[in-house]
Amino acid sequence: MSILIFVIILWYTGLFFQTFFLHRYAAHQTFTMSKMAERVCFFLTWVFQGSNYLSAYGYGVMHRMHHAYADTEKDPHSPKYDANVFSMMWRTKNIYQDINQKRIAVADKFTKNVPQWESFDKFASSRASRLVWAALYTLFFIAFATAWWQWLLLPVAFFMAPIHGVIINWFAHIYGYRNFEVSDTSKNLLPFDFLMMGEGYHNNHHSHSGRANFGVKWHEIDFTYCIMIVLDKLRFIKLNKSTS
Structure with missing residues (x-):
């Protein structure tokens, strides 16, 4: 039981900072926060993503490119232009590293105001x-694993952020339903997104990429947005009224 609880905590805390900080803040700037709060989010992203840590700069720039070039040859990740999920993720990794280490030239529109803390x-x-x-x-697994099958979850802990990426960037472009007709293949994975904290409403997001709330229909509850409302009330962040 301890192993399952541990993996579930890693899943949702790492996912929260990916969707809240890297996605909705760094890439889309659906809210603002102080420089101190931003630094706190950098640190907590490292704590909860751990071995999977993703840079706000690398993620933010790459995600903007994904929206600009969705399902074209310039898209950093697309099922239409990769033979399988592994080749897509390998290409994504290489593009992310090239962006993060500034080995390639990137247009200003993709880098504008994307937060970066280079030393951290x-x-x-x-x-x-x-x-x-x-x-x-x-x-932790050595101390608390009580059955052989629990060790199968260790690679999930090691590669959780890439797994989150696969679910959205691969499966949410193949399976699911659409609320909006868009020029790409994005779909909503689940009518009630308990798994990805709102990230699974991918078609909604591609249609209205500037909205902080990824849910549209009554049953499409965006748990990340619910937390963001609380953080806004506590004045940790300030939601942009035009994005809710």
């Missing part, structure tokens, strides 16, 4: 940091 990113993205987190996960 260098540390959090380092091999040493990832290996330390992987070692801590392994020690």
Whole structure:
């Protein structure tokens, strides 16, 4: 039971900071926050993503490119232009690293106001940091695993952020339903998105990419947006009224 609880906590906390901080803040700027709050989010993203840490800059820029070039040859990740999910994720990894390490030229429209904390990113993205987190996960499994099958969840902990990416960038462009006709293949995975905290309403998001609330229909509850409303009331963030 301890292993399942641990993996569930990693799943939802890592996912929250991916969708709240990297996606809705860094890429789309659906809300504002102070520089101190931004630094806190950088740190908490590292804590909860651990070995899967993603840079706000690398993610934000790449995600803007995904919207601009969705399901074309310039899209960083698309089932239409990759033979399988593994080749798509490998290409995504390479593009992300090229962007994050500034090895390729990127148009200003993709980098404008994307937050970056270079010194922290260098540390959090380092091999040493990832290996330390992987070692801590392994020690937790050694201490608390009570059945052989629980060890099958260790790779999930190691690669949770890429798994989240696969669910949205691959499966949400193949399976699901559409509320809006858009020029790409984006779909909503689940009518009630308990799995991806609102990220699964992918067609809604592609149709209205500037909205902080990814849900549209009454049953499409966006749990991340619900938390954002609370954070707005607490004045940790300030939601842009035009994006709700």
